[in-house]
Each structure stands twice: as C-alpha cells, then as structure tokens.
Amino acid sequence: MIEEWIKTAESDNLSDGEGTAQMAFTAVSNDPRDNTLTVRKYRECPKRFDAHPYLPGLYADEVSVVRRASTKLIYDVAASYTDQIDRDDKDPFKIIDVSWSSQDYTRAALVDLDGKPFVTTAGEPLKDVLIEETTWVATISLKVPAKPAWFRSYSNAINADTLTVDGETFKPKTMKLKGLGIGNNEREGDIKYREMTFQLHLREDGWQTQYVNRGFVELVEREERDATGKIVIKKMQQQITTNGQKPDNPLYLDLKGKQIENELIRSGKAKVVLLTFRTAQERPFSVFNLS
Numbered sequence: 001m002i003e004e005w006i007k008t009a010e011s012d013n014l015s016d017g018e019g020t021a022q023m024a025f026t027a028v029s030n031d032p033r034d035n036t037l038t039v040r041k042y043r044e045c046p047k048r049f050d051a052h053p054y055l056p057g058l059y060a061d062e063v064s065v066v067r068r069a070s071t072k073l074i075y076d077v078a079a080s081y082t083d084q085i086d087r088d089d090k091d092p093f094k095i096i097d098v099s100w101s102s103q104d105y106t107r108a109a110l111v112d113l114d115g116k117p118f119v120t121t122a123g124e125p126l127k128d129v130l131i132e133e134t135t136w137v138a139t140i141s142l143k144v145p146a147k148p149a150w151f152r153s154y155s156n157a158i159n160a161d162t163l164t165v166d167g168e169t170f171k172p173k174t175m176k177l178k179g180l181g182i183g184n185n186e187r188e189g190d191i192k193y194r195e196m197t198f199q200l201h202l203r204e205d206g207w208q209t210q211y212v213n214r215g216f217v218e219l220v221e222r223e224e225r226d227a228t229g230k231i232v233i234k235k236m237q238q239q240i241t242t243n244g245q246k247p248d249n250p251l252y253l254d255l256k257g258k259q260i261e262n263e264l265i266r267s268g269k270a271k272v273v274l275l276t277f278r279t280a281q282e283r284p285f286s287v288f289n290l291s
Contacts, residue, residue: 006026012055012081019055019058022080026077032072040063060079060081103137115271135203140197140288142288142289156176158206159285170202175202176280178200210275214252218237220235254273
C-alpha cells in the first residue's frame, strides 16, 4: 500500500485567457506487489477530469504514473490541468453522440390525414390501403461504467415518459428503441467504460397497435328483471343487419359499441373510432440521461 504521498513540484500558466497547470508527486509504497494501477487508485492520486485542488476552472487532462527504474517501491506521478473544456463536457459518461437519418417505409393506413376512413363512394371500406411514410431515426452512442441491469428488458421498448433528444422533446409512446448493443470493456486514462449504442425510431402517432373500431355485431341495451323482480339494464351483443340482411363488410362502431351509419362517416358528421392496444412494452427512457 502507499505509505507516503509527496508533492514535489507545481506550476501554472494563467495568462492570455488560457489556463494550464502541472503538478508532480512522489508515491512511496511499502508493498512490492503494488503497481502503477494501484497507485492510480490511491485516494490522493489525481484522476482524469478531477478539478484542480485550488485553481478554479482547471481539470486534469493527463495523469501519468511511472515506477522509478532504481526501485520497486517509488513512483513518479505527473498531472496536467487545462481549462479548455469544462469537466461536464469532458467526462466520458456525459458525452452523447447523436446522429439523425430518415427512413422510408410502407405501412397500412387506417384513416387519411383528416381522420376519415378509406371508403368507396357507397361507403364500403377499401382494403389494404398502403401509404409511404418517412420516419426519423436517431442513432445514439454513449459510454456507461458497466452493462446496466435493465439492459435486456429494453429491447424494442417505447418511451413511457416525455423524452428529450438532441435538444428536441418527444411525447410519450412515440420513440421506439431498436438495435440496442454494448461493447467490450475499454479504458480512457483512469476511466473504465463500455460503449452502448442504440437507435430511436420516431412515429408521431405512437407505436402502440391501432385498429379501426368496426365489426358485424353491436352492443344493445335490454331491460330484464332479476331474481327479485327488479328491472335491470343489460348490454348484449346483437347481429347488425341491413334490410334484414347481414352485411358483407364490417361496419363502423362508436365508443359505446353502437353502429355508426356509413353516411355519417362519409359526410364527416361522425369520426372513425381508433382502438389502441398495448403491444409494445413501455419503459422510462430517463435511464439513458439523454438531456
């Protein structure tokens, strides 16, 4: 272990609006099993990105530890400080690389831009309406001290909370995480880290699955008497018919499960109801510390 830590030299240059400083130390060990790594871990040894002990605005840029050739127990330590980059920007765990690209794809459309369904002039639903869309993809790389415990549970997850990426804020459920990966252990000076990469795919109308609310049956209310003779209202499914005939195509339903006449939809007097189903796991993306 280190039994002596001696400051042997220091200097600084704070002129012309730039600041640099140097400090030198001698570390004396009492254990021949010590090495440069154990010296770097010693509490008094400067670490990269550490603030200068008494010169505000200067941070350690390089720290070298060298064992003296003539002995196995004495080490020379040199630290250089600079004010060129603030610590928050230099700290590898606070550096986030973000790049953007667009991605074109084709998907089934439920309604048009005005919220109207795709139907013929007679009100019959059109099938397999495909549209081309462009989505934005943020590719992100950041450094983490170790593989997070939540790592595997975030694959294909969507943001449960409001998310800020590269200065832009996105609503919950609109960003989907894809391509999550983490690299090998690396070292930058005294800092050990792993690089984590992933993509965030934007979909403005959300990533949960949606379907148009339509079918061949509707809900109706009927009065019935219970065992005590009291009249109660019960909701029951009833086959929809038109002129006594079953429809060939499913019909639009409102939020209460009642049929909406096609004419009301076509004229814009009623809107199509979209049902949202939870098919993607929602996770708090605040764990990424992207803002």
